[in-house]
Amino acid sequence: MRGTVTAHCRPEHVPGPATVADRAGPGRQPRLQRLAAREDLAGRVLLVASVLPVLLAIAWLVVAVPLAAVGGFHAWLVLPLAGATAVLLLRWAMPRLRAVPVRPAPWWSVVATAAVAVGFAILAAATHSEQAVLHRDAGTYAQVGLWLSGHPGLTTPIPADAFGSAANAVTFAHPGFFVQDGLIVPQFMTGWPTMLAAAFWLDGWPGMFVLPAVVGGAAVFAVAGLAARLCGARWAAPAALLLALAWPMLRVSQTTYSEPLACLMLAGGISLLIDGWSVAAGRTRSRTDASVRRDAGVLLGLAGLVLSGGELVRLDMGVDFALVVPVIGWWFLRRRAGAAAFVAGAVVGGGLGFLDARFVTWPYLQVNWVSVRLMVLLLVAATAGTLITVVALRWRGGAARPARRRSIAVAAAVAVAVAVAGVLLAARPLLYVDRSITAAGTIDYVASHQLRLGLPVDGTRGYAEQSLSWVSWYVGWPALVLAWFGAMAAAAGVARGRDWRLLPVLLVYGGSGVATLLRPAITPDHPWADRRLVVEVLPAVVLFAVFALARAARAGRSAATRRVLRWTPLLLVAAVVPGALVTAQLAPLRTEMGEPAAAAAVCRALRPTDSVILMDTQWAPTVRNQCGVPVAALDDPTVERIATAVAGVRAAGRDPVLMSSSTLTLLPYGLPLDKVVYLDTQEDQHQLVRRPDGTDPRRLECWIVRA
Structure with missing residues (x-):
């Protein structure tokens, strides 16, 4: 089927084939219909291609992690089982993705987005590091993957x-x-080491070193696909370019860190969530309620599996999932299809993550118990608060009330709150000094580097108050300011009930991004500490900056503010250039x-x-x-x-x-x-x-x- 999704940040009105044909003469109708069909196909390709890698990744994880945990990680067993699981998930997902309403897209956007992602992967692979000896986390990941490549258990x-x-x-x-x-x-x-082990099966150390580049390219494409869902396909390529030029994203893709896979899982999971919502909300005369429930249920179930299954890759992905829980409660209140399926998928992925954490990597959780405890408290609070709110509103009949657009005053208040939060975040170096490091070994480590760099020696310094400056090093202040305005506009739009697709992006990327900046919880030497920016912070900056650019272009189409349109390309250049200059300097250094x-x-x-x-x-x-x-x-x-x-x-x-x-x-x-x-x-x-x-x-x- 074909449909049209109305997005609040759509930069221009693209009429469907029937509208164009009605305006054109009879002789031009066939040509315009062929053009519309090609653009529909381009939009579908972008939508499917941006979530295909995450479906393959979760198919591998749900098979490989349990086998590694029980001592059954053999190539002859895990490869066919993971392949069969991937086929099954794709057979479920592909027909449902065809049911997602898509907006016509120009082929140049799809090609340009793919070119950026592939070029990023090629650059990361060509400049990869060779960290095969124990040396911080990348060496540990490499050694665990090496062990698994020759042994059935961890x-x-x-x-x-x-x-x-x-x-x-x-x-x-x-x-x-x-x-x-x-x-x-x-x-x-356990998740990432199982993938590294499979790469070692294929091509030894070179295969292991190149795998992060491939996954990083897929993550760039996934974030671009998410931007296309929010702002239109024309904005996928700028989003991909902004993320690809952020050097921390390239750095983690040059060595065996888990962040590229975690970034892919989060962006892909949010995209599947939005796709499931689009199916549930896009009812047409040609589809029955049963087909809508089935298609939306499959996509939302996969979204729950992917988002909760992120815990198999990265310990603190539970924070991101906790911020999704209120979104699902809101969806359940609207009595839309797929909420129960999301919960079912989340139970499967979260259950595997719990088993991995409790029975395989438990000592790792004990060492990081302070962060784990905060994550568990957030999960419990989000789940309990959502359940209580849903039950109370259902009891009062709130779910049956029609949704109403809120006043401009409410939207303005929300936008002001976001603006104040941004100002406070930028002003933190003037307000306090972070002294959050308590581990004796880390205190000595930081003090030794302070002495070497000629800084005041205080090993308790965590430098978290400067975290926004860390981001500015790699994307530049123009992109940060654009992202700030984009977040204000997105929050105001959600407050007025205009575009529910922005809700999970605001809560997950915005909420987790701010939490990461407030408490990076990492040894503060760079570029080591910049890994913390990759999964939520940099994609948040990219998505909100592109949203602001799309809004500016959309405003420029109106007669009253047409001059704004001329500034949009300049704003895009200003956002891209700082990251390009930094990456050009650092990318070749192996x-x-x-x-x-x-x-x-x-x-x-x-x-x-x-x-x-x-x-x-x-x-x-x-x-x-x-x-x-x-x-x-x-x-x-x-x-x-x-x-x-x-x-x-x-x-x-x-x-x-x-x-x-x-x-x-x-x-x-x-x-x-x-x-x-x-x-x-x-x-x-x-x-x-x-x-x-x-x-x-x-x-x-x-x-x-x-x-």
Whole structure:
């Protein structure tokens, strides 16, 4: 079927084929009808293509994560099951997506959007890092994916037998991996490592390093598709360009971070939610109520599955889902089809996320319990508040009352509230100083960088009050101001009841984006901390900035404000240029190059009968996951402790090997050292109060002693 969706930010009126044909002469009608058919097809392609990647992603996750949790992650099992699940989901979704009313779109918009997304993926793949050794989160993700590529489960028993009587004198835990109940348990949620493992099956380390680029390109296209749903297909390409030129988005797509997949899941889930609403609201004479309920139910059920299933990828995706709950309550109050289906899908995805969190990655949740507790409280409050409100309004008969457009005064008050919130957010550096860091190790880390950068030394500084400036580094103040006006206009439109499609975008992207800026909850060195901007903040800026541009173009079509139209291209250029300049400077700078070869050199230096005793934890996951050799570390190496560990290994019938990432821990003991790795490479900078402008040198070493 074909239909027309009226969007509040539609920049111009595009008449349907019948309208054009009526105005044209009889000779022109066939040509105009063919043109309209091509534009309808272009709009449909953009709609379907923007959610197809997220459907494939959730099909993989609902199969791969449970199999990895129970020790059944085998290629011969997970690949056919995930493929069958993908086929099933697509068979459900594709007919329903064809029922979504679409607006005619020019083919140039579809081609330009695809070109931006594909170009982004190619650039990220061509400039990818090679972080294969433990070094903050990307190295941990890579090592967990490497382990899964060769093992059916995530956990492994501690190799106590390989260290004999010395097992109690060494530790088997290290950054990125915990020890619980005699098992070594990896950090982070399970979803992304399963994808990295599959990429390793396909092409080893290169496949793993390129996968984030592919997912990042899909995320760019998904956000562009969401912008098209809100503002029209002509605005998909500018949205894709704005996001692709934001360097944090490119940076996380150059290495094995989970943020590109989390960004894809959120944008795709919100798009499916809007599509389900469009089907439920777009009843026509050719469709029965039963078909409307069926089609809307499938799309909204998939939206619930995707949005709650984001918890399998990123721990704090529960905050985003909590902000969706009131939206579903509102939809239920309107007695529209699909609310129950959304809840059913959310139960499945959320249930898998709970099982992964409680029974697989539980130590990770315990370490981050402060943030987890806040997320759980928000989920409980949102769910309870929504239920109470829905029941109360239903009891009072509020659901049966027709929706009324609210007054201009209410919309103005809401817009003013958004404006004040923006001013306060920008003024935070003048109002207070954030000292939220409490962990001793992080305090020492921040203090060391403050000393190096010549800043006042205060390791408790979290610099959260400057988070809006972090965003301005990568998108520029013109885009931020546009996004601010766009958020005001969107909030006013929702307050007047004009466009319900903006409601989930305002609550989820706007609410989560502001919450992230208020409390980034991350070590504040850059570009490390800029990962926090990728999932909600940067897409929010893009969506609201494009919304403002679309409104400006729409206003320019009226006779009274036609001069505004001439400024719209200039506003778009002003929004794009700052990000383009930063990305052009930083995109070609590759980091951690040569690490896979260094890890292979470590494995070549070891034998199957070795038990490795580490003086630090740098090489622990490489030795265990890649080399397949038992490994443990000494917390505080001394001559006596080293002798005890060596004697225990020998008594167990194995060969003791001492290993360190520096000669400093081995030279004092007068032991003969063998140099295994001596690699000079580059790493991300560690800036605290200004934007990164390059990379820093990094030396990677591995020294061993056969005791």
